[in-house]
Amino acid sequence: MSEWPVVVVGAGPVGLAAAAELVERGLEPVVLERGDQAGAAVAQWHHVRLFSPWSELVAPAAGRLLATAGWRRPAGEGYPTGAQWAAEYLRPLAAALGDRVRFGAEVVGVARRGRDRVVDAGRDSEPLTVHVRRADGGEERITASALLDASGTWGSPNPLGAEGLPAVGETAAAERISYRVPDLDDGEVAARYAGRHVVVAGSGHSALTALVAFAGLAEREPTTRITWLLRRGAVGSTFGGGEADQLPARGALGLRARAAVDAGRIEVVTGFRAERIDGRDLVSDNGNRLSDVDEVVVLTGFRPDLSWLSELRLELDATLQAPVALAPLVDPNVHSCGTVYPHGVAELSHPEPNVFLVGMKSYGRAPTFLAMTGYEQVRSIAAGLAGDRAAAERVELVLPETGVCGGAGLFDEPAEGQAGGCCAPAEPEALSLLAPPRR
Structure with missing residues (x-):
């Protein structure tokens, strides 16, 4: 498979981290991003400050690649907004990766070459075919040795309807x-x-x-x-x-x-x-x-878009839509972000060889994703694709004692004085609620 590139879908934090890991391993990535810039989804919540500090938002391999380009690492104790994360890290990282990153390239389907999901023969010997729609309306096919889907869940918010489907009249409104x-x-x-x-x-x-x-x-x-x-x-x-x-x-x-x-x-x-x-x-x-x-x-959370992966054999948890080996580790009924054990290629593998959901999308509907955990995912997968089984199975991420939570912070909160961490929910307390609402 070495004659074909590894396709990474999404030029967000985890997708670009994956590309940096692959380059460091001597593998050639092609990053396909539907938007017109790196961190296109992050840019849409540009006004929100993260709970995680800079020291936990720069992927290790990405930091090493950027260092060769003369990049100045932001102060580790600072807490960036989405705009700062994109401008000071994601876009420079995409520039350092050069023409390996392609914008205006939407992945609309992936299949095993010459086979739909029903055909057994050749699934471990034939490469993948990635179907791409360009911003100019043109189409192309890219032959790939592996696929890392880091497209996230930002494009698929949960609806208002309590059943997981839009409420009657929600679309019209x-x-x-x-x-x-x-x-x-x-x-x-x-x-x-x-x-x-x-x-x-x-x-x-x-x-x-x-x-x-x-x-x-x-x-x-x-x-x-x-x-x-x-x-x-x-x-x-x-x-x-x-x-x-x-x-x-x-x-x-x-x-x-x-x-x-x-x-x-x-x-x-x-x-x-x-x-x-x-x-x-x-x-x-x-x-x-x-x-x-x-x-x-x-603001009821997000879910993965699995429609364009329909011709691949994925093994997903029936509840969370996360890989079956990962789902018990990220179940929000049991875990907060600080108690999710670092994981990699073993937990993220599917019956379809060399296909991986990574980053936020790997968590399915679970809301506890952590950037550092995503970086560990792609480090392990890159090592596995490069044939370094020992590194792929080794855990190289040590979380702080209380973990770190990524998420929406205050609009106007200064970077100073904020800190990372994660904990179990506090005990419920009695509140005086103002209900029913005034007319």
């Missing part, structure tokens, strides 16, 4: 729904929401980040009404551990969100599992109705 944390420092974006009734649905870090930002907007524009919609029956540990949280940035975020709720700037509605959108009303599966809604920000 698309102009009033956003599935990303809005940049309220942008005047045009802020104007869309100012003075209106905005519903934020979700319970993770992204939802808390949005709530803090919207609370600030409500202070500036007092006619703005913010409702926080939760599927769970109580807020419980959603705010985190506060000052006792082992992840200080998350604790600060939770405290600010809770302060906004206590101050009456955010109304909370719990136990609301959206079933349909009826005009300006949201209706739950038990008939409860939230009325006069102008805008909805849905």
Whole structure:
């Protein structure tokens, strides 16, 4: 297979790290990125600060490759925004990889050469064929010795509907729904929401980040009404551990969100599992109705797009849609990001030879992904593809004692004073909720 390149899908943090590892191993990668720049997805949450510091966001092989190009490593204790991560690391890394990285190249399908998924013969001897659609509308086929899918999950947000499918009317109401944390420092974006009734649905870090930002907007524009919609029956540990949280940035975020709720700037509605959108009303599966809604920000997580991998034989967990050997290690019912054991080629292999889902996509629907863990994934896989079995099976990542969580931080929080870490959820505490919402 050495006559063909290794195709890496996605020029994000893990995809570019994979390319750097492959180059260091003497293998030739081709990185295919649908967007027009490295870190195209990261750039879409440019205004959000990560919980992880620079020291944990630069892949080892990538750092060595960049050093040869005279790159200046950012101070390890700093906490970048998405914009800084892309501009100061991802784009220079893509430049260092040169023409191995191709932009405007969307992978629309992958198959074993000359065979659909039903044919047994030749699956371990024939190369892969990667079907590519270029930005100019043209098509091409790339023959590959292996495939690393680092395309992530950013393009496939979960819907508002509680069943994992869009609520009735959700598609028709698309102009009033956003599935990303809005940049309220942008005047045009802020104007869309100012003075209106905005519903934020979700319970993770992204939802808390949005709530803090919207609370600030409500202070500036007092006619703005913010409702926080939760599927769970109580807020419980959603705010985190506060000052006792082992992840200080998350604790600060939770405290600010809770302060906004206590101050009456955010109304909370719990136990609301959206079933349909009826005009300006949201209706739950038990008939409860939230009325006069102008805008909805849905922050309920992401899922992998597996459609273009349909001709490959993947072995995925029925619940998480992650590789079956990896799923128990990342199950969010058991693990936080700091308790996910480093893993590599063994856990990420499939019945289809030399095909790997890596990075966020490897976690399926689990939300606990960590950049450092992704870098270890691709280091192990590159070693395996190069025939270095000992290195592939060796664990070279040592997580800090409490781990590190990547995720959406505060819009305006300075880099100083934030720290990494991860911990078990805090014990639930009683809260005074403002429900039902005012009319």
